[in-house]
Amino acid sequence: MHINSNPDIRISAFQWVPDFAQGMVRDIRIRWALEEIERPYDTSLFDATQPRDAKYREWQPFGQVPAFDDGNVRMFESGAILLYLGEQDERLLPGKLQDRWEATAWLIAALNSVEPILSTIVSYDIFHADKDWAKAARPAAVEFAEARLQSVSDALGDKNWLTGRFTIADIMMVTVLRNVKHTDMVAGFPTLAAYQQRGEQRPAFQRALKAQTEPFAEHEPQMV
Template identity: 55%
Template sequence: MASQPTPVVTAFDWVPDFAKGLVRDLRVRWAFEELGAPYAVEKFGAAAPRPEGYVQWQPFEQVPAFRDGDLELFETGAILLYLAQKHDALLPKDERVRWQAIAWVFAGLNSVEPVFQRYFAYAVFNAGKDWAEGAKEAVLPLLRQKLKRVSDALGDKDWLAGEFSIADIMMVTVLNNLRETDFVAEFPNLAAYHARGMARDAYQRALAAQIDDFTGAPPAAAA
């Protein structure tokens, strides 16, 4: 019987220091590490033109894109769901709890991360601009509300759906967007949750693999 091709994840070969550990292929790598399943990485420069045909694979020309045999996917939420279903792991068996975990995957992407990324854009990409400080302050009430709602839902549980799942892969990496701030620390159970996720061996292996793959040279403008 012919062996199945190794799944492929796309990634960048270089990012600035502030982005290391934030590029979203980390989520997919983490899932593979939790599953103990092999994967391969296809790298290219973040500022370089994408390979021919990449836009048919990833319509927004971002990373990661994912290929498993004849199947091509984009968007980390979809990739995580695919891996969980294919391997029958990283999701609770109980149907009600399973759908709660899936709902938290969508919540991380749609209800929580956009607010954090807005703050990140003001604080990092627009640092020093005369309007940026006011914009940061304006988004803080909503940012703290999102953190409180996640904190309240988590309560005293270790993981969002009771057992570790793709919901936690999503939410822990979403919280990474605030790692240079003290906002998460304002909610002790959420700070402990974030630390617990990052302490997992699979997360550490995924992070190390991502960083090890940053072997390219910075674009001329960033050098």
């Protein structure tokens, strides 16, 4: 769905990232949502190894991806973009007041209460793995992260999705859980592991993953 001769929507993404980040960059959240509702889109690809210029920072002030433009609204931050798309299609965000705000709360919880803790583990394991201070701090960080994962698992219970039906909250939470795919942390919570697998098995996710990763082979830096 991401190829179209005249798409209304454009998102920013990276043309290449290292192996550990492939399938993880946050534009996958927007791609997934758009695939779920069969909305065509195009991409503006940027070199992740180079600073984004001033023009791009007018679109995304921090120089990150994704940024979004549908001809009506230009915006940034994956959570805000998902909410915007959800407002337009009940397949992503239900119209009933309680269900709508429950899904919104879970989307924000994924961003605020889960992702920062899991990102700490990523930082220790990937970016500071050779640092003694990171090795010393990791056990406490893992304990904190596992407590948060237990809370999500308990809330999910025997439901397939966080609010009972698939919403943008699940797009956000599944992609947040994927942050620690280099570990066995989620596997330690069978309910969450099954939940993440359900999300990743959705055809729309698979199309989004393929769309994100396809340019990487073409733009992979050549070793000199």
